[in-house]
Amino acid sequence: MTESSTVPFLQACDLTKSFSGVKALRGVTLEVERGEVHAVIGENGAGKSTLMKILAGVQPQDEGQILINGLEVPLKGVDQALEQGIALIHQELNLADNLNVGSNIFLGREPTRYGLIDSNQIYSEASQYLKMVGLEIDPRTLVENLTIGVQQMVEIAKALSVNARVLIMDEPTSSLSQLETEELFRVISNLKSQGVTIIYISHRLFEIKEIADRVTILRDGKNAGQLEKDAITHDAMVEAMVGRDISQFYSRETREPGETVLSVQALRTQTWPQHEVNLKVRAGEMVSIAGLVGAGRTELLRAIFGVDPSSSGIITLSGQSLTKHNCRTAINLGMAMIPEDRKSEGLILETGSRNNIGLPGLDRHRINGIFVNAAKEKSDAERMKREMRIKSAHDSQPVQYLSGGNQQKVVIGKWLSMNPTILLLDEPTRGVDIGAKQEIYRLMEELTAKGVGILFVSSEMEEVLSMSDRVLVMHEGRIAGELTRDRASEESIMHLATGGQPSALMTEENN
Amino acid sequence: MKKVLGIFLLLVFICVATALLSDRFLTAFNIENLIRRSALFGILSIGAAFVIITSGIDLSIGSVVCLIGCLLPWMLVECEMSVPMALTMVTGISLFIGLTHGLLITKVKLQPFVVTLCGLLFYRGLTRGLVKDQTQGFRGEFSSLRSLSQGQLAIPGTDFGIPNPCLILVFVAILAIILLNFTVYGRYMLALGRNETATRFSGINTDRMTILAYVICGLLSGLGGMLFVLDVGSAQPVDFGNFYELYAIAGAVLGGCSLRGGQGTIIGVVIGAAVMQVLKNTITLVDAIPTNIEYAVIGAVILGGVVTDELVKSFAAKRRAKLGK
Numbered sequence: 001m002t003e004s005s006t007v008p009f010l011q012a013c014d015l016t017k018s019f020s021g022v023k024a025l026r027g028v029t030l031e032v033e034r035g036e037v038h039a040v041i042g043e044n045g046a047g048k049s050t051l052m053k054i055l056a057g058v059q060p061q062d063e064g065q066i067l068i069n070g071l072e073v074p075l076k077g078v079d080q081a082l083e084q085g086i087a088l089i090h091q092e093l094n095l096a097d098n099l100n101v102g103s104n105i106f107l108g109r110e111p112t113r114y115g116l117i118d119s120n121q122i123y124s125e126a127s128q129y130l131k132m133v134g135l136e137i138d139p140r141t142l143v144e145n146l147t148i149g150v151q152q153m154v155e156i157a158k159a160l161s162v163n164a165r166v167l168i169m170d171e172p173t174s175s176l177s178q179l180e181t182e183e184l185f186r187v188i189s190n191l192k193s194q195g196v197t198i199i200y201i202s203h204r205l206f207e208i209k210e211i212a213d214r215v216t217i218l219r220d221g222k223n224a225g226q227l228e229k230d231a232i233t234h235d236a237m238v239e240a241m242v243g244r245d246i247s248q249f250y251s252r253e254t255r256e257p258g259e260t261v262l263s264v265q266a267l268r269t270q271t272w273p274q275h276e277v278n279l280k281v282r283a284g285e286m287v288s289i290a291g292l293v294g295a296g297r298t299e300l301l302r303a304i305f306g307v308d309p310s311s312s313g314i315i316t317l318s319g320q321s322l323t324k325h326n327c328r329t330a331i332n333l334g335m336a337m338i339p340e341d342r343k344s345e346g347l348i349l350e351t352g353s354r355n356n357i358g359l360p361g362l363d364r365h366r367i368n369g370i371f372v373n374a375a376k377e378k379s380d381a382e383r384m385k386r387e388m389r390i391k392s393a394h395d396s397q398p399v400q401y402l403s404g405g406n407q408q409k410v411v412i413g414k415w416l417s418m419n420p421t422i423l424l425l426d427e428p429t430r431g432v433d434i435g436a437k438q439e440i441y442r443l444m445e446e447l448t449a450k451g452v453g454i455l456f457v458s459s460e461m462e463e464v465l466s467m468s469d470r471v472l473v474m475h476e477g478r479i480a481g482e483l484t485r486d487r488a489s490e491e492s493i494m495h496l497a498t499g500g501q502p503s504a505l506m507t508e509e510n511n
Numbered sequence: 512m513k514k515v516l517g518i519f520l521l522l523v524f525i526c527v528a529t530a531l532l533s534d535r536f537l538t539a540f541n542i543e544n545l546i547r548r549s550a551l552f553g554i555l556s557i558g559a560a561f562v563i564i565t566s567g568i569d570l571s572i573g574s575v576v577c578l579i580g581c582l583l584p585w586m587l588v589e590c591e592m593s594v595p596m597a598l599t600m601v602t603g604i605s606l607f608i609g610l611t612h613g614l615l616i617t618k619v620k621l622q623p624f625v626v627t628l629c630g631l632l633f634y635r636g637l638t639r640g641l642v643k644d645q646t647q648g649f650r651g652e653f654s655s656l657r658s659l660s661q662g663q664l665a666i667p668g669t670d671f672g673i674p675n676p677c678l679i680l681v682f683v684a685i686l687a688i689i690l691l692n693f694t695v696y697g698r699y700m701l702a703l704g705r706n707e708t709a710t711r712f713s714g715i716n717t718d719r720m721t722i723l724a725y726v727i728c729g730l731l732s733g734l735g736g737m738l739f740v741l742d743v744g745s746a747q748p749v750d751f752g753n754f755y756e757l758y759a760i761a762g763a764v765l766g767g768c769s770l771r772g773g774q775g776t777i778i779g780v781v782i783g784a785a786v787m788q789v790l791k792n793t794i795t796l797v798d799a800i801p802t803n804i805e806y807a808v809i810g811a812v813i814l815g816g817v818v819t820d821e822l823v824k825s826f827a828a829k830r831r832a833k834l835g836k
Contacts, residue, residue, distance in 0.1 A: 331714035360713040362695040370694040
């Protein structure tokens with residue numbers, strides 16, 4: 001911006017926010033002009049959502065101010081934000097789908113007549129707001145009968161009905177079809193011409209190029225640059241998002257991988273049945289699946305493991321081909337999975353590390369067909385506690401009292417006691433401290449050295465780059481491209497993860 | 512073990528108090544009768560405990576008791592079936608009921624409360640229709656079969672004997688303890704009661720374990736129904752076994768089962784069931800307590816028991832947190 005005499009319409013200055021010690025925002029500044037479409041982009045965990053939640057009054061900031069027309073405004077609570085005309089359209093829509101459109105628009109501030117709800121007024125006023133977003137539907141229609149795209153328009157109409165001057169849209173197109181997306185863009189430009197300001201968050205860089213007037217880029221909870229309309233290009237955005245110093249934070253040796261231990265052919269998950277996924281992992285190989293949140297990585301891993309049914313496809317494990325298998329078969333053939341959410345999927349929090357570690361092996365080690373082999377369970381738990389350096393008072397101490405890192409070690413130990421040949425890990429170091437992180441990396445390294453094949457999902461770029469022999473990049477349910485260790489870089493991964501063509505990557509690299 | 516100690520002390524306290532307040536409590540007849548009733552309800556409570564441990568519930572226990580309790584004399588007397596045949600039939604029916612509940616809950620994904628509530632209504636109505644509301648009895652016959660409930664194992668050198676239902680309870684309880692604590696299936700049930708997802712992620716067929724719990728409950732309800740009718744001698748389809756599911760569940764809860772699942776010991780449950788029966792006995796024997804407030808007393812004692820348990824737990828948690836710092 002050149003020196004402008006007027007102050008920006010909406011200003012957020014030096015916002016900081018921590019969640020239980022983890023800094024999500026470290027002094028972020030955002031300046032938005034009236035009537036512009038201002039995009040905010042960044043990698044997973046860059047702080048976009050936190051910033052938006054602060055602006056919408058969902059969470060208070062730790063430090064920093066928010067100003068409208070140069071005056072500081074308090075935003076303690078969603079109602080105060082709405083009073084200032086700031087409304088957030090959530091990624092997951094927040095409509096009561098058992099009520100009709102009109103009732104949703106006026107939910108919580110229904111006009112009354114003689115103490116009863118005045119339906120006529122609701123419907124006539126709702127119609128006006130619906131027209132503003134280009135909808136010609138009966139406000140008596142039940143929300144559950146509308147498509148996601150139309151529901152989103154209803155959300156926008158609801159925001160307009162409280163005289164919102166700033167609309168924050170968090171990934172508004174993530175579940176929209178191409179046509180619905182175009183319709184949304186038409187509504188956005190229409191609102192813009194009426195002086196409504198839009199703050200637009202998206203992972204889809206092509207969309208941003210199309211509709212944004214300016215882009216603010218966040219990285220690691222800090223500002224990482226701003227692009228004016230003419231400077232918004234795919235490459236410029238990617239560069240600003242990733243331009244981070246990747247110091248040697250964990251280095252590993254690469255080695256020649258062995259035979260294929262896992263092969264996935266034409267797998268279709270139930271979430272993305274339109275795409276077939278093919279992949280192979282070899283003994284001693286470390287393969288990562290990178291991609292943005294919601295690209296279908298977890299769903300893929302769960303389908304491979306067999307905890308979620310797949311629509312079709314063949315998994316080959318230790319020479320055996322499986323179709324429509326369940327995870328018990330996969331476990332018996334040497335597969336193990338460390339799930340994304342250890343508290344709900346990995347652990348039984350109220351019991352100790354011994355019972356948690358012993359659980360998957362009870363079946364294999366049972367005595368006389370039905371009895372628990374308590375001695376084996378105990379020795380396995382002790383061995384894992386030693387090898388994994390799990391810090392607990394005793395092996396019956398409920399794991400809910402352990403730290404995140406130690407809990408994760410219990411989950412990993414639980415599967416290592418089964419001596420897997422192929423290990424799947426979903427976000428293996430999420431929510432663990434740096435020390436435990438290094439130990440988990442060391443362990444993954446040792447396992448591949450012993451010939452275990454590893455397939456892991458990670459949203460942490462350093463982890464992907466430093467640990468993988470190969471990187472599979474997912475975009476909207478399919479594998480958008482595969483990068484070998486020497487070809488993988490933040491730029492190349494982000495390019496594929498945001499829907500860029502692999503061919504473009506080739507020419508780019510050849511240049 | 513601490514939990515079992517708590518409920519055991521409660522049992523002792525009620526017994527001592529009743530013995531002091533009524534001289535009829537410590538008579539051989541009363542004690543024997545009390546042990547017999549406690550044993551019968553103990554069997555039902557063990558069944559309830561298995562479904563509660565898998566974080567389920569079975570409201571149909573009383574109606575299954577009614578169904579089996581009426582069917583057994585009906586088959587023997589009206590249909591003139593042989594004893595082994597009739598016993599096989601009632602066992603098969605109880606098993607089928609449990610299996611159906613389990614399948615509806617796991618495969619059709621209905622809520623346990625709804626499935627077994629429908630069972631509660633259905634089996635009662637079915638029984639009344641089948642025997643046309645007529646009281647079913649043994650007409651003074653089948654005394655050897657009835658000795659299963661009425662007989663007792665004499666203790667040499669004394670006038671006392673151990674009622675047969677108590678021996679059956681001990682047998683069932685030992686099997687249940689082995690199943691719950693020493694086999695992999697018991698472990699799976701405890702684990703899935705705590706966290707079904709994590710258990711499924713560990714490669715365990717949680718559906719099969721849930722079904723097993725309902726089958727056990729169905730079988731023990733059937734066994735209970737059989738023993739009850741053999742004890743009493745006749746069953747009226749309108750009210751036989753009425754509210755028994757609530758005594759069974761209350762016994763299990765008093766005995767340390769959490770309705771959130773994953774928790775409970777068989778010994779505790781058996782003592783819990785006994786507490787309920789002693790309490791009923793107390794109300795009958797102690798003249799100061801009017802009989803018509805029976806349910807109020809039982810309700811208050813259960814509430815007091817679980818409140819105390821919760822207070823002790825939160826106190827322990829606080830102390831642990833302090834020690835942790």
